[in-house]
Amino acid sequence: MQLELRHLEAVCRIAEAGSLGRAAARLGVSQPALSAQLRRIERVAGGELFVRGRRGVEPTALGQFVLTKARRVLSEMDDLAAGARAADPGTPLRLGCILLVLLDGLWEQIDQAVAGREITVDLEDSVTALTRLLGSGRYDVILYGEVNDHEVPLPEGVSARTLISREPFCVRLSERHPLAAAERIELAQLAGESWMTLVEDDDGGPEALVAACAEAGFTPTLRYRITDRKMHYDLIAAGRAVSVSQPTAPAVPGTVMRPLVGDPVTGRIRLAWNRAAVSTPQAELLYGAAARAYLANVANHPFHRAWWDAHPEVHPQGV
Template identity: 70%
Template structure:
């Protein structure tokens, strides 16, 4: 076997993620498949590239060498890709997104704001992956969230604009939950709950949630990290966990969405784009399309509609 770019990408992903499980999630493969691939790579390189530690996996001296070469080679390939796209007359507009609710409504305003453009829209589970791929030229623009005080680091050559500076986190729970009948819920009343969250989203969500719970007087039991939205909803419907959610999250049969008293946890939504691939004019149109998608996702006759309408300073500009 000869080393290929996909092998170098696997080595880099493992090093960046710090564990085979998280790396497999980012690469879209199973952990056993990635472990088998790593063993084949190590047979070619002649030794172990990673060793287990109490915090995950760490590269060996041989792994450090292979990783440095991999990053250099992959960086040159990324530069080649970005350069050829910059000179192409009509490149596809490639947009990467976290699993934000507005993504479900993004296609129609994109078609209207950017008529004639071919759109490649991909969702990711990690803001870290999004920003790395943006910097590498594999995405032209990304939509992502930042929870609490967390700021997602952006690569060089990237511009960013805040779409929604603040939205309150809510809690989704089973409709049969003892607190489901309340109009709003004090975070301290959830001290005994088991929580589920997304897997390695990189937006600071789990850390910010833990901090908010500690301020409310308890440490949350975060037992389930599940990327698949349907699986998370089924878990909540069954009463096995509760979860923080965006206030624009859709209704899900068997669950309820409730605001938290005093908004102890908030999120920002941002748009970032690669200046070498997206002009200022196209960036404005992208922003407007995303703003329209967000506004369309706010349901009427809910607590969030009233919360949002009372805060016009947070509203994105769409004209």
């Protein structure tokens, strides 16, 4: 017997899952079948690759060596497949996104980064849908957000890189609101307001807002869920609602943006790609394009420009 890519994949899945049962479920095989396959792999490798530990199965010294080599080989194969796909000029790059502020300038940046290649772009309201469609091959790359400590699980065969590790959400309210002149606003001062519900409901945002308001001593009234930007802004300008917002959002007549004391709600922006469709160099180009699109909006509000300059640790890497 010779080791094949499927054997290397099995070894990696066992290590990642921490148990044969979970690894078998991820691979779509029975646990006895995976156990038998592991024994055959171990005979070829010349010894045990895993032992049972307190937290499940753990790699032996030999197992760690095989894992290192297996991951390298699988990564090279992913890059080979992605490179071949990228080299075909007739194959479009399929990008999926949620509604982030940086999208307004993203298209031009991506056009420059992957000049000459057709790009298709679709917007989704659900991060869960984005990741599922990435795993199924509908998208090659996705751009999405996470709020506070929420982490979006990613499918197998996907890599991800954090674009912005933290940005403090602020509040948008009518320019006629009694708090409009304040430099910073305590969340508790907004008790009794009608809130725009966040468009995405599975990125941790709604839970983060409710938890932050509870900490401030009230339960928010989540009254509106509107995806149309103009209607969203018009309701706020009319004084009928307030909303949390990315600090890079544009200035809009009739409304003001103000930071919240203590930064109770923060966001994170990530880029994820299918390794079988997007090569590592191409992922770097896309990361740079998204970073430049974000940076173009940093100075939209002086308070965020000041915060950004004071927090270099959250800046995109290598841009």
